[in-house]
Amino acid sequence: MDFMELLNFYIVPGLVLGSIYALGAVGITLVFAILRYAHLAHGDIATLGAFIAFAAVTLLGLPVYAALPVAMVVTAFAAVGIDRLFYDYLRERPRIVTVMASLGVALMVRSVVQVIWGVDAESYIRGIARPENWWGIRLKDREIVTILSMIGLVLALQLFLMKTKWGKAMRAMSDNPNLALLSGVDNGKVVFLTWLIVGGLCAASGFFLGLNTELKSMMGWQMLLPMFAAAILGGVGRIEGAVLGGLIVGVAEEVSVIFLPSEYKAATAFAILLLMLLVRPTGLLRGKVL
C-alpha cells in the first residue's frame, strides 16, 4: 500500500470520523468538567439531533445544511429540558446517581426516536456523492464541510469560553466550583449554558455522522464509547484535548481495519480508553481525573 492510498482510504475518512467524534467529545468533556459526571445519554441526544435535522429536511423542505442550525437550536433546548426534568433534582445526591439517570435518559431518547422515525436507515440526500481530487487527495464536499464546521464550532466555543463573562464563569466552575460559588457565580445559569452548548454540539455531531454515513436509531449509542475515549485521551476538561482525542480515535479506528477484522473497529476506542486509564488518566493534555 502506498502513502496516497493510506491517506485516501484510512487517514482522510479517519479525520472525518474524528471530527464527528470531536464534536461529541467536546460536549462530554464539558459535562464531565463542569457538571462532574459521565453523561451516558450523550450519544442518543446526538441521534435525536440528527433526526431533528432529518425532520427539518423532509417536513420543512429545508436544504440539508440549513437543517443543521435548526437541529442545533432545537436539540440545545431539548438538552436543557432533559436536565431540568431528569438531572437537576439529583444535584444534591452523589453524582453517580445522575450517571444512572443518564443511562435511563439514553434509553428514553432512543425509544422516542424509534417511535417517531422507526428503526430503518435514512439519509439526508439520496444518491452517491463523488469525491473531488485535491492534489491527489480525494475529498467529498460534505467531508470538507464536516471538518471545517468542526473547526469553526470549536473555535467559536473557545472564543466564548476565553472572552466572555459567562464563558469565564463556566471555566471557573470547571476549575474550582466552590470558589466560583463563593465568587457569586449562579450555578443554575452555568448549568443552563452548559446544556445549551452541549446539546448543540451533540446535534452537530449526529448531523455530520448522518451526513457522511446514514441515520439510524443506534448511531449515537455506538458513538458513545469513541467519544468518551476521545475526551479521556485528550484530558477531561480540555476542549482542544477533546478535539485532538477525537481525531486520534477516528483515525485509529479507520487504520485498525488494516490489522483487525472490521467488526472490531469499535474495540479500538475501547483499547485506547483502557490504555489511557492505565498509563495516563489525566490524558494527553493534563485534564482532570474525577
Next chain:
Amino acid sequence: MEWIGLLNYAVFMAIFICIYGLLALGLNIQWGFSGLFNAGIAGFFAVGAYTSAILTTPEADGRIGGFDMPVPVGWAGAMLLAAAIAWPIGKICLRFRSDYLAIASIGVAEIIRLVIKSEDWLTNSARGVTNIPRPFGDLPYAQSQLAYLALVGGVLFVAYLLVERQIAAPWGRMMRAIRDNELAARAMGKDVPFRRLEAFVFGAALMGLGGALFAHLNRAITPEAIDPMVATFLVWIMLILGGSGNNRGAILGVAVVWVIWSFSEILTDQFPPEIAIKAKYIRIFLIGLMLQLVLRFRPEGILPEPQRGVSGKKDS
C-alpha cells in the same frame, strides 16, 4: 385446560424471576453495597451463557468444543470466566470514580457482543450454540419446568444466603464503610481499590451464573437472545425499585418489574403489528421513565436498606 396454561406461564415467569434475581443480587453486591456502577450486566450474562454452553454441549462441527462436561462444571466455568473478565476491567477502573467503570463496562459489553457475533470458531456466530443439555430436560414439559424452577430457585436461595452472610460479616461492614465514606475508610488503612475489585468480580460471577442458567433453560443461545441495553437496564430498574442495598428488596424488585414487563408485552402483542412494533419502544421508554420516577420519589426503593449499626447512613 385454561388454568394449566396459566400455571405453566406462572412457572415460566418464576424461572425468569429467579434468573434475573441472580443478576440483581450480583448488581446489589456491586452497586448496593459497594457503589460500583456496572452498565455491562448483559456482557457478563452472555459470557456465562456461552461458557457453560460450550463446556457442556456435545462435540460440534465448526466451533470449539463442545466438551460434553457435566452441567455443574459448566456453571462453575461460567462464573469463573465472567469473574476473569471483570478482574482486569475492575483493576484498571476502580482506582477512579465509578463514572469510569460505567463507561468501561459499556465497552466490555460491546466487545463481548462483537466477539459473540463475529467469532465463528468460538460461538458459531449467528447460528448460536444449540443442544445445550437441560437438567431434567427428559421429563414431560410441565414437570420439567417445575423441576427447573426448583433448581434455579435453589441456586438463587443459596446465592441469597451466601450474599447475606457476607454482607453481615466484617467484609460487608467494611464495604459499606468504603461506600459511605471512602476517605475515612482509606484513612483507616483499608485497601479500597482491592475491596471494590472483590465486590466487582464477585458480582460479575453471579451474573455469569445467571447467564448459564438462562442458556440451559433455553437449550440454545444465540447473539439475538438478549438485547444488551434492555437487559442491563431492566436489572438496574429492578434493583433500584426493589431497594438497593437490600437483597430481599432486590429480588422483590425483580418480581415486580418482570411481571410488569411481561404483562405489558402480552398486552402490546394484542395490537395490530404496525402499532405493536412501536409499542415495544414505548415500553422501553416507560421503563426509562420508571427509573427517573423512582430516583425522584422513592430513591430508597420499596424495601430500603436496613440500618445496620451506626454506619448505615446513606448518601454523602
Next chain:
Amino acid sequence: MSPLLDMREVRGGYGDADILQGVSLNVAPGEIVAIVGPNGAGKSTAMKAIFGLLHVRGGKITIDGEDITGKKPNLIVQAGVCYVPQVDNIFREMTVHENLEMGAFLRSGDLTSAYDRVYGLFPDLQERRKTLAGNLSGGQRQMVAMGRALMLDPKVLLLDEPTAGLSPRYMEQIFQICRDVRDVGVALLLVEQHAKQALAFSDRGYVLASGANRHEGTGAELLADREVAEMFLGG
C-alpha cells in the same frame, strides 16, 4: 469605636451537632484580629459561620449593624464580607487577571480602580497578569487569593489559615501583605494555626477552645498570659 463585624453567642454546626457552643467576637475598622486555638477548637468553623457556610442555630452576626445571620454567601458578599478559604482558594487554570475578574463577578461597571488597587498592593501580580495562577509560587497564590477577594471592595476580609503549609519566609510575607491590606482600609479577621506569630502581629486576638471563647485581648496581652502560653507556646 463601634465594631464593624459583630458575632454574638453564635452556636451551630454542619450536621445536627453544634460545633460552636457560643462564640462571640468582633472586629473594628482598620483592625487585624486573629482567632487561635488548639485543633478542633472551632476556629475555621467560626469563620464559616460568619460567611453563611453552616447552620447557625443561635446568636447573631451583624456587619455594620446589618444582620447577616444565616444569609447566603452571595448576600454576605454584598454586605461587605469576603472570604478566602484555606485551600483551593484560586482558579488554577485561569490567569492571574482572570482570577481577579472572577473576584469581581458580581460587580458591574468600571473595574479599573479595583484592579489598580490590587495590583498596587501586589506588584508581583501585575508582572504575572497573564500567568496561570496554578503556576505561581505559594506566596503569590495567596496574593491571588486575597486579591480576588479584595476585588469586591469588602469592609472585612476573612482569611482561613493563610499561612498553612507555607515556609517561615513566606509566612512573614503573608503577614506583611495583611498589614498592607489593612493599610488600604480593610479590616482582617484571620484564623491561624501559628498562634505565636499570629498574635504577635495582630492587633487583637481570640483564643477559642471546644467551640467557645476562652481568652481575648490584644496580641501582646495574650502572649503574656500564662494560661495561653501553656496552651500553645510551651507545649
